[in-house]
C-alpha cells in the first residue's frame with residue numbers, strides 16, 4: 072500500500088477543504104444527453120448489487136470464487152502456503168531447470184496476491200467478518216514472509232547467482248538487476264548475519280513497527296487544555312467538552328489570527344505521550360541500520376533510489392535551500408504586506424499565518440474563490456477528460472466495465488479497464504472514490520495483481536484499487552471537484568497508469584513497486600497536466616448547462632495557484648531535512664532541540680518556543696528517511712514536463728517517449744537510468760534543483 076505524500080501532511084496544503092458547494096437544481100437538458108458513457112457513469116453512483124449473505128449467486132471478490140465468503144481467505148492463504156513451499160523446494164534444488172530470479176518472482180507473486188488483496192479488503196470492506204478474515208490472512212502472510220526471511224538455503228541459492236552473475240539459463244541485465252533487488256530485500260532482514268545478530272534484527276524490526284504504529288495513532292490525537300487558558304473572545308471558535316477546550320488541528324484557514332495562533336500553540340504543545348514512541352522508533356531504526364551494516368537508516372533505504380545515497384539527498388536539500396532563499400523572501404514580503412492590509416500594526420509573519428494569507432492572496436489574484444468553478448468539474452467530466460488525455464498522449468483509453476461477474480466490497484465502486492487502440496485490455500482500475508461512513512482510509516492506491524510476462528508469452532495484467540474520499544453524487548448532482556481534488560485525482564491516476572502501462576518481465580518490479588522518489592514521478596507529472604489551463608479547459612463542462620470554461624479565465628486561476636511555491640518548497644525542505652537528520656548517522660537524541668536548531672537554519676519564520684512540530688509529523692513512520700521524495704519527484708517531473716510536454720500537453724510523440732522510456736519499465740531498471748533515457752541526458756543534483764527553482768517563477 073502506498074500512501075500519497077500529499078494527502079496526509081500536516082501544514083501541507085489541505086486537499087479536502089470543505090468548500091461550500093452551491094447546489095443548483097439540476098437542469099438536465101439537451102447538453103446532458105451528450106455526455107459520453109464514461110462521463111455519464113462517473114456522474115452517478117454505480118448501480119451494483121452489493122454482496123449479500125442472502126445472495127445465493129456469489130461470485131467472489133475480484134471474481135475469485137474462493138472469496139465468495141469471509142472464510143475463503145483461509146483457503147486463499149493455504150493455497151499460497153502450498154505454492155510457496157513448492158517454489159522454495161524448486162529454488163533450492165540442485166537439479167532446477169529455471170533461473171532463480173524466475174522462481175523468486177513466482178514466489179513473490181504467490182505471496183503478494185494474497186497479502187495485497189487482504190490488505191485492501193482489510194482496509195476497505197464494510198463487512199466486519201470480511202475485514203477480520205482479511206486481517207488474519209494478512210498477518211499469516213507476514214509470518215510466512217518472516218519465516219522465508221530466515222531460510223538460509225533459499226538465501227544462498229539467490230546469493231550464489233547474484234555473485235556469479237549467471238544461472239542455469241542465460242541472464243540479461245534485467246534478470247541480474249531484479250535478482251539483486253531480491254537479495255537487497257533479503258539482506259535488509261539480516262539473513263547474512265550471524266544467528267545472534269539476525270535475532271536482534273527481528274527484535275528491532277518488531278520494536279520499530281510497534282512504536283511507529285503507536286506514534287502514527289497518537290500524532291493525530293487532539294490536545295485538551297483547561298478552558299481558562301483560552302481568551303474568552305475566541306472560545307466560541309473551538310470545540311469544548313465543558314471543562315476543556317479541544318483542539319484537533321491547526322485551524323490554519325481561520326481568518327482570525329488569535330484563533331490560528333491559539334490552535335497552533337495548543338495543537339503543537341510538547342507532549343511526552345507523543346514524543347516517546349517517536350523517540351523509540353527512531354532509536355531502534357538507528358540501531359537496526361548499524362546492525363545490518365549501514366551508517367544510517369537513511370543510507371539503508373536510499374541505495375536503490377534515484378539519488379542513491381544519504382549524502383546525495385543531503386546535497387540536494389542543501390543546494391535547494393540555498394537557491395530558494397531569494398524566491399521565498401519575496402513571497403514572504405508579499406504575505407506580510409497583505410497581513411498589514413488586515414492589521415496595520417502587524418510587524419512579523421508567523422507560521423500560523425501562511426496558509427490563510429496564501430489562500431487569500433490566491434483568490435484575490437484569480438478574482439474569485441476557486442471553489443466557484445466546481446460546477447464545471449463534475450467527476451464524470453474529469454474522468455472523461457483523463458481518458459481523452461491518455462488517448463492523446465498514450466493511445467489508450469478508459470472503458471467502464473460491467474462488474475456483475477464479481478463481488479465488490481462496496482456498492483459504489485466503479486470497475487474501469489484501460490484499453491489499447493486495438494481494444495486490448497491492458498489493466499484494470501477499481502475506483503472506490505467516495506466517502507462512506509465505514510471507510511476511514513486516507514487516499515491511497517493498492518496493487519491487487521502485479522503485471523508480469525507469463526511462460527506462454529501472454530501478459531498477466533495489472534489490477535489496482537484507487538481509494539479516494541470524494542463526496543458522493545446526491546439528488547441528481549454529480550460529485551463536483553475543486554482544483555485540489557482535481558490535482559489529487561490526476562496524481563492518483565498517475566500512479567495507476569504507472570501500473571497499467573508497465574510491461575515488466577517480473578511482477579516484483581511492476582508499476583509503482585520501486586523506490587519512493589521514483590514512484591512519485593509519474594503521479595507528480597500528472598499535477599502539471601491538472602494545473603495547465605489548456606488541459607483544464609478541455610475537461611471543464613458545467614454539470615447542468617454543459618458549458619466549458621474559457622482557457623483565459625483558467626489561466627488566471629492556474630497562475631494564482633502556483634504563487635508562493637518557493638515558500639512551500641522551503642517549508643518542505645525543512646521537513647525533509649528534519650526527516651534526514653532524525654534518520655541520520657548520529658543517534659537522534661533530544662528531538663525537539665534538533666528540530667529547533669534546524670528550524671532556525673532552514674525555516675522562513677522564527678521558531679515558536681514550546682512547540683513540538685515533529686510530534687505531528689506523521690510521515691516519519693511510513694516515509695522515514697524518504698520525505699525528500701516529494702521534492703525530488705517534483706524536480707524530475709518539472710524537468711520532464713519542461714522538455715516533453717510543456718510546448719504541447721497533448722503530444723503523442725512526448726507521451727510515447729515517456730511511456731517507452733519510463734512508465735513501461737516499472738522498477739525493472741535503475742531509476743536514474745530511466746530518467747536519463749527519458750531526458751536523453753543524465754541530470755546532476757544541481758540540475759534537479761534548477762528544475763524546481765524554475766517552478767517558483769510564476
Ligand SMILES: [Zn+2]
Pocket residue numbers: 074075076077562566591594
Ligand atoms: Zn503519490
